[in-house]
Amino acid sequence: MAPVLLLRSEESSLHDTGPSHPERASRIAAVERGIHDAGLDEIVEPRSGRSARRSDLERVHDPHYLDSLEDFISAGGGDLDPDTHVSPGSWDAALVAAGCGLMAIDALERGDAETAFVMARPPGHHATRSRAMGFCLINNVAVAAAALAERGERVLVLDWDVHHGNGTQDLFWDDPRVMYVSTHEWPAYPGTGRPQDTGGPGAAGLTINVPLPPGATGDVALRALDEVVEPALSGFGPTWVLVSAGFDAHRSDPLAGLSWSAGDYVDLTTRVMGWVPRGRVVAFLEGGYDLDALAVSAAAMVATLGGVRYRPEPSTSGGPGSDLLAAVAVARRRSLEGWM
DSSP states (O other), X not given: OOSEEEEEOGGGGGOXXXXXXXXXXXXXXXXXXXXXXXXXXXXXXXXXXXXXXXXXXXXXXXXXXXXXXXXXXXXXXXXXXXXXXXXXXXXXXXXXXXXXXXXXXXXXXXXXXXXXXXXXXXXXXXXXXXXXXXXXXXXXXXXXXXXXXXXXXXXXXXXXXXXXXXXXXXXXXXXXXXXXXXXEESSOTTOOOOTTOOOOGGGTTOEEEEEEOTTOOHHHHHHXXXXXXXXXXXXXXXXXXXXXXXXXXXXXXXXXXXXXOHHHXXXXXXXXXXXXXXXXXXXXXXXXXXXXXXXXXXXXXXXXXXXXXXXXXXXXXXOSOTTHHHHHHHHHHHHHHHHO
8 A cells, every 4th residue: 555645637638728827737747757756656656536526516616607617618718817727628627636636535535545645737726616716617625625524524624825725715614514724925816815714603713814924934834833723623623634735835936925945845744644643634736836846845745645754955934924823813813702
């Protein structure tokens, strides 16, 4: 049994965003290169994904949205908004990207591996119930979280993409079965994710947002997990952790301004691995647009998931943002008191 199940989508390349778009097929090749160059081939078991069923998608997406998206793509595709482009193969790619997460869950429940990494595109965490945006069509991590929640599991979705996962937050805003936690750059696209946003009346406190200023280093995100998130976990008791693993917080990424390194993803992944038993962690590729940074960062996470020591870059520290953690805690407490 390989420690890490690597869910791949051959259909990812069918999602053609054009030669100059940052969310491009070469991102998958970069992740594969990073894993190989780090000598991790022996700890991963690659498997090809399958399409998600319509019923899987409808747990989180409006049927009319799914119909209109499929029809638009079938008609040839084009621009859904200034950032989000689809081609004739995008629907098949999106279905398999969502299905990979469901396959990962089933495989881990069977004991086929100890952890899983979903290496598929398009990404998903910006997709809302009825809208594609921010390069995202189907919310892959949300499809998986909803399937687990329906089985009676308590799911933590940890999103460390540099951009706030507005779609995932909205989908589980008032759902007591799912906790959503995000560290993200502020201000940045899509302009959501305030500390005061802590969940609806039926899930008060189950949304935790940690906005970070430009230049923030990885130590601030790690402190947020230790000082803000971990104390909240005792009351929630997650049985699964799903990670929206964006690697665009890396200091080399062209679309953001945080100052993390590949070593920071080792530290963050190590924390996550201690929150639930082995066999209950699945990571989903989200952002990351500098191909070299993506390669080493994803490899660092995969190595850590597999119990291998691999730190291609030192962890970062000393950047701004530590003073904001107390403000996040205060805002969260006040917001919770407002629901009482």
